[in-house]
Amino acid sequence: MRKVIMGNHALSYGAMLSRTQVISAYPITPQTQVVELLSEMCADGTLQAKFIKVESEHSAMAACIGASIAGARTFTATSAQGLALMHELLHWASGGRLPIVMGDINRAMAPGWSIWTDQNDSLSQRDTGWMQFYVSSNQEVVDTTIQAFKIAEAIGIPAMVVLDAFALSHAYEVVDIPEQDKVDAYLPPYKPYARLTPDAPCAFDGLTGPEHYFELRYKLQKDMEKVPALFDETGREFEKIFGRRLEAVEPYLCDDAEIILVTSGTAGFTARVAVDEMRKEGIKIGNFRIRMFRPFPFDAVRRVLAKASKIAGLDRNISYGYHGIFCQEVKSALNGSGSSAPVFGFIAGLGGRDIMAASFREIVDIVRRQDKPAEEINWIGVKK
């Protein structure tokens, strides 16, 4: 069924079609429509789920953790300050190996108060042991949410589906909403590795000494390392059923590209438009969109970017005192790969400032002018 829906509702549909059993969430702009629609779906029986209306994001994630260890499929959504408030419990969910799926609407962190997009909220949670999938269209929101449950439950690691505030969350697009029976075939009911039950009483997530903690975290990393193959496998399976391929990275015209733009989120979508325009002018340029940020798709990044002679990384985020975060990950992935292509770092769009096709033209002009980066960070669209 094709329907014109907003990005936030695409997240609600993804959770609904995945037959989420427990939802726990707290309102925050720009996430609210996600939970409003889910509340309605729960109220009218479209979705057989319990919606726990908590008093904070901290409790939202705590309730998700409780429901997940009880054996239920669990979903929440938040943004910015809310995600930051959850921080402690993000570690709890991943350390407890609970396959919770969460939508994060990328919003800039206060102060000053901002409701507009950038990626510093989700990237501040980079090391919490969650998978992070960055999407660029409403179709991807629905599809990735369903796939996220499939991967999370297969490997026992929680997953974040990340979309830009307003640019996607409030943008209306045509979405092919998958049929329920097909989703059921793709995503069977959740079978937990272990759960809280009086029939086999166990204590979970208690005191763990130095003789045990290390191995448990080693196992988490080893399982994270299995995710790129799992993403590929579940993406192909998705294609067989729904006709749309889901890949961890999306190279666009990269095969013969001399300059490759590395992007994520909706900026990746804008970048494609810019690439098409510049291609018409004979500039050999491609766009490489990273969808799976955690685990980082090292192999795919090396394979695709190795061919480029110059790489431009666009970040709608910053690690203060260092670089844009995607860019630094790309540099680290290429280190030792044999690629000698210089990586130019660009920061744009913090706090919701627009990233336009013209922004990419500015980026490409800088990259073409310089043999190697003159600056560690090139700022796009800031009044210096």
Next chain:
Amino acid sequence: MSKKRDAKKIVYESARDFPQMPMSQGSMLWNKTGSWRNIRPEIHLEKCTQCGICWKFCPDMSIVIENEFPAVDYDYCKGCGICAAECPMKCIVMVEERK
């Protein structure tokens, strides 16, 4: 006592043997808390009225019922002395632990 039978420590040879998450695989019965004791309760049953108060107030489930009389499970009794303090007949005395 059956509880002594499954009192074993769990040893993992490799990460493979670990569960996915920190999840218990056995009881604490391997931990013989009787070794914490400095003083031990001795029950003089001739005065015991079988009131059950020592059993009721033992924080360590170490007063067990044998033939309808209380007995001390010295494997786990930590020697807190609550049983002796609460016994209305004063038939439990705390004596220095023999080590």
Next chain:
Amino acid sequence: MSKQKKMTLTLPTEELVGSGNLACQGCGANLALRYVLKAFGKRTAICIPACCWAVIDGPFPYSCLGIPVYHCAFETAASTATGVKAGLEMIGDTETQVIAWAGDGGTFDIGIQSLSAAAERNDDILYVCYDNEAYMNTGIQRSSATPTGAWTTTTPVKFPKDQPKKDIDAIMAAHRIPYQATASIAYPEDLYKKAVKAKNIRGTKFIHVLAPCPTGWKSRPEDAVKLARLAVQTSYFPLYEVEDGEKYTLNFKIQNKKSIDEYLKLQGRFRHLKPEAIAAIQAEVDRNWDRLLKKVTAR
């Protein structure tokens, strides 16, 4: 022995708290859970935040409890328990009851937000606060449950706690939950009866148990039960129930109140108190008792 008489047992014999646990000698918190689980039985799941019980249960890969346990974050006992209950129901287990089991720090202080929210939603859980009146697990630091005059490692004898204990029971009553009670490890039958009552009520239940801590109170381990009894007999910690936030029932009618001094003098944490400070505590205890009596008779 020729006696044919059976031993008098006023509580069920099933033990769901196992031996070998890591509780200190004479631990009141151990007794509290022992009694509550005798009432709740095997079909129970429990959520334990950071508190003494996070340690008492035993480290990975062990547990001393005969029921499923989730060790949750410090401030999340209530919200995690709510999630567990919802999750269990959604997978078809409507029978298993869920207990949130937290200390005073996790209840009066860091966990009060999620507790208040669960109570406001009237989620179907039993929340038990075993109150040992300080952060005992981290080494006896002051909490808002620490009574006036007490020494802790953050309220040294030269500057003991000079604020009264927070009235958590009044706070819970303001939520108008269907059932709440205070209880004491010195009155196990009363605690057991209250837990059974809570088990049969749907909605949020709250039981506040005074659980003496010999380590933190600087008292003798064998005095743990005696102290819990004196707390009731002096009316420092009266035993009562509240239904729907307004119907107060006094469970232990005190005829001749014992002087608070009898209770204080057995505890090293009050040893520094001068007579006038003890008199002030006595006055505070009397005032609280009068307040409670007014609530009991107001109905």
